[in-house]
Amino acid sequence: MAQSDTVTRILDTAEVLFAEKGFAETSLRAITTKANVNLAAVNYHFGSKKALIQAVFARFLGPMTQNLEAALDRSQSDVSNGQLTVEDILILVARVMVAESKGSPARLSMMMRLAGLAYTQGQGHLRKFLQNQYTQTFYRLMKITAEATPELKPIERFWRFHFMLGSLVFTMASLESLQAIAEHDFGVRNSELDVIDQLLPFLASGVRAGSLGSPSKGWSLD
Amino acid sequence: MAQSDTVTRILDTAEVLFAEKGFAETSLRAITTKANVNLAAVNYHFGSKKALIQAVFARFLGPMTQNLEAALDRSQSDVSNGQLTVEDILILVARVMVAESKGSPARLSMMMRLAGLAYTQGQGHLRKFLQNQYTQTFYRLMKITAEATPELKPIERFWRFHFMLGSLVFTMASLESLQAIAEHDFGVRNSELDVIDQLLPFLASGVRAGSLGSPSKGWSLD
DNA sequence: TGTACATCAGTGAACGCGCGTTCACTGATGTAC
DNA sequence: TGTACATCAGTGAACGCGCGTTCACTGATGTAC
Secondary structure, three states, rough: HHHHHHHHHHHHHHHHHHHHHHOOOOHHHHHHHHOOOOOHHHHHHOOHHHHHHHHHHHHHHHHHHHHHHHHHHHHHHOOOOOOHHHHHHHHHHHHHHHHHHHHHHHHHHHHHHHHHHHHHHHOHHHHHHHHHHHHHHHHHHHHHHHOOOOOOOHHHHHHHHHHHHHHHHHHHHHHHHHHHHHHHHHOOOOOEEEEEHHHHHHHHHEEEEEOOHHHHOOOOOO | OHHHHHHHHHHHHHHHHHHHOOOOOHHHHHHHHHHOOHHHHHHHHHHOHHHHHHHHHHHHHHHHHHHHHHHHHHHHHHHOOOOOOHHHHHHHHHHHHHHHOOOOOHHHHHHHHHHHHHHHHHHHHOOOOOEEEEEEHHHHHHHHHHHOOOOOOOHHHHHHHHHHHHHHHHHHHHHHHHHHHHHHHHHOOOOHHHHHHHHHHHHHHOOOOOOOOOOHHOOOOO
């Protein structure tokens, strides 16, 4: 059995199991058994479980950020002033993500779960890893979004960006559960593409919402 | 030491540690050590770790759903036809949540983080528990939201409801990190109330966004 | 071409550890008669 | 009032288990001379 085969089988299986059960809840024994690979092979090829988790995400995020950068390049050169709208940006990101998941919604769901964990889970190794590897693309996205929403104050934009991120991450992370509920309650089976189609106008409208401005708007909690 | 004292100390400590590290990553030994309580006390008082997790939720959600129901009663009797707007509903929920956190914003953030974990973390006992215990209030909220958004198709409303939930849960769960970033990047210290003030218009606008309707809207991913 | 050595993917078994849980026990308080 | 028993919060130590990791080893392939 060639190396690439064992390594790939471990990564493929780990990806699926991590997405199904989470990281802590997925043991190396579960992965190696399902992958038909020796238990010690994970530590042989990756060094540790942590390193395996990072390798799983690197395999996904590496190509994805590259595609994202390429798509941004293309879109910006398509318009005369290089200025994209919020809608342009959202569709662009969605397309790259969907393309990168290559028909496997489980993959998409797992990646979003990572984003959630990385943000949420205090000072874990995952967050550090993500920040080190992918800040460049992240900040480019932030910058372009800023140019697309000149009417927002920077601090407002900051929060709204993360509100959007929250909707996306939460929805994708719990996609399977929500799909099941939707099917039970409404008899409709929404694919991940359907859900993204619904999500995009929600996000675009939210990010464009009138600024709070005066307290007369009636939003005050007091 | 009276029973209530030991039980309360376990619940208080578990709440903090669960929110900080997640459920699987927090051991009973960590909880009982920090709470200055015997290891066996958790199993004595609660029966199991699962039951402890549920008790932590119940202590927060029990009173909160009661207050939510009461607030809904009050608001609905205030207006002639009992019909609230989306903005009314959002402010109402926000107020109850803020009130329930009783001046401890950390607690609010903690409960939202726990809720996020519960939703996201696989097929666990937690979601089943939450659904069994709090469906009534949940469905009342859904129903009122439905009446406030008659222009939406049920399935659209379902997804947008969870998009909102995602923004809320994610933002509150990562509140501390985001506050730190905001302070570093923009020199502004936003309280949790400030953040909620920013969140509400975002959500209201998102949930009212034009429905996808025709593909001519340009949202299609194909 | 043959021999000796190096490299490396892969293996089976064991290791130590932290986990949730269990159990026999203590000691204080309440209750029946 | 005194005695016997019941109840119950709390305890210390141990249990079995699954975990990630380690290690000595195999066997195939490549390389130097």
